Amino acid sequence: MIQHSRSASWLPATRRLPEPERKRILVTGGAGFVGSHLVDRLLLMGHDVIVMDSFLTGARSNLEQWEGHRSFELLRHDVIEPILVEVDQIYHLACPASPRHYQANPIKTLKTNFLGTSNMLGLAKRTKSTLLLASTSEVYGDPQINPQREDYCGNTSCVGPRAAYDEGKRVAETLTNEYMKKDGVDTRIARIFNTYGPRMHAADGRVVSNFVIQALKGLPLTVYGDGIQTRSFCFIHDLIDGLIALMNVHPGEEGKDIHFPVNLGSSFEFTIAELATIVAEVVDELLAEERPNTEIRYLPLPIDDPKQRRPDTTRAEGLIGWNPRWKLKDGLREMAAYYHARILDGSL
Numbered sequence: 001m002i003q004h005s006r007s008a009s010w011l012p013a014t015r016r017l018p019e020p021e022r023k024r025i026l027v028t029g030g031a032g033f034v035g036s037h038l039v040d041r042l043l044l045m046g047h048d049v050i051v052m053d054s055f056l057t058g059a060r061s062n063l064e065q066w067e068g069h070r071s072f073e074l075l076r077h078d079v080i081e082p083i084l085v086e087v088d089q090i091y092h093l094a095c096p097a098s099p100r101h102y103q104a105n106p107i108k109t110l111k112t113n114f115l116g117t118s119n120m121l122g123l124a125k126r127t128k129s130t131l132l133l134a135s136t137s138e139v140y141g142d143p144q145i146n147p148q149r150e151d152y153c154g155n156t157s158c159v160g161p162r163a164a165y166d167e168g169k170r171v172a173e174t175l176t177n178e179y180m181k182k183d184g185v186d187t188r189i190a191r192i193f194n195t196y197g198p199r200m201h202a203a204d205g206r207v208v209s210n211f212v213i214q215a216l217k218g219l220p221l222t223v224y225g226d227g228i229q230t231r232s233f234c235f236i237h238d239l240i241d242g243l244i245a246l247m248n249v250h251p252g253e254e255g256k257d258i259h260f261p262v263n264l265g266s267s268f269e270f271t272i273a274e275l276a277t278i279v280a281e282v283v284d285e286l287l288a289e290e291r292p293n294t295e296i297r298y299l300p301l302p303i304d305d306p307k308q309r310r311p312d313t314t315r316a317e318g319l320i321g322w323n324p325r326w327k328l329k330d331g332l333r334e335m336a337a338y339y340h341a342r343i344l345d346g347s348l
């Protein structure tokens with residue numbers, strides 16, 4: 001059945017699942033980059049979605065397409081404070097994710113990861129709902145093996161500049177695992193590797209958004225260090241496929257361990273210098289102009305910046321049959337078009 005809201009005919013048309021299949025789903029951090037794409041997909045699938053966000057880094061504008069839709073509810077609430085809502089599933093995404101944001105207030109980042117995750121696990125226990133924790137590739141720190149498998153314990157510093165986030169996420173994983181073992185909470189842990197796409201906060205300082213915006217504005221691309229550090233970039237729609245598949249996986253006959261962390265990310269590794277070249281090509285194509293002299297400005301490499309990062313996704317493939325499908329260039333085209341429209345309408 002196609003559902004339109006009572007009040008606004010311009011709302012996106014969604015399915016409405018029959019009662020037993022339709023779930024009430026809480027998305028913490030649902031106004032952020034990943035969260036808002038997840039909310040879009042869950043609503044389009046026909047579920048009821050409650051978004052909880054403190055708007056510390058999330059933006060209301062990421063969700064404005066849903067305001068007034070009867071399956072959508074938005075709560076301004078900081079996950080650090082307990083809350084009681086009746087839900088079937090919890091995607092726990094709330095936490096600033098860009099180094100610029102999580103370093104701006106490290107204590108808050110730690111509290112979000114410890115107290116926030118503890119609150120959500122308590123809620124999952126009380127409501128008997130399934131909780132998926134959005135963890136991160138940062139739990140591997142500056143990895144000494146490449147690619148990283150889920151059983152690699154990582155190389156982090158608990159007093160380094162990235163510690164509030166990577167140690168915060170490590171303790172969030174530990175909490176999740178202990179609630180699963182001790183209290184029988186049905187949990188999933190996704191370790192998300194560098195993800196990019198439309199709606200990334202324009203000022204969050206991450207490499208893909210920085211490069212695309214710089215190229216669109218004709219500014220030099222800021223490469224930190226010599227640009228030989230690597231990352232693997234996953235397009236947002238692929239990540240959302242993976243998160244939903246992981247949330248809904250069941251042990252099955254094979255008795256799969258669905259609670260152990262699962263890497264979600266692209267297996268194609270690029271140096272940051274290569275990324276700069278590809279972004280310049282994509283933006284030239286969009287603006288239909290030859291700009292052979294895209295300038296690179298080399299800036300110092302941040303302390304503890306991981307030198308290499310690429311997920312081993314064998315586990316995701318076996319457990320949920322997941323593999324990213326978007327090619328880097330295609331994803332960058334989407335992202336460049338998104339920011340370009342904002343530059344043209346004056347909002348960027």
Ligand SMILES: O=C(O)[C@H]1O[C@H](OP(=O)(O)OP(=O)(O)OC[C@H]2O[C@@H](n3ccc(=O)[nH]c3=O)[C@H](O)[C@@H]2O)[C@H](O)[C@@H](O)[C@@H]1O
Nearest residue numbers: 097099136193194195205206207210222223224229272305
């Ligand atoms: O996007 C992500 O998924 C991840 O982003 C960051 O991790 P990081 O890999 O350091 O991401 P970026 O800040 O985008 O940096 C990637 C690389 O590009 C470099 N960089 C960044 C920005 C820039 O303008 N120029 C540049 O060369 C950085 O030094 C780093 O080597 C966060 O710490 C992670 O939590 C998050 O999961």
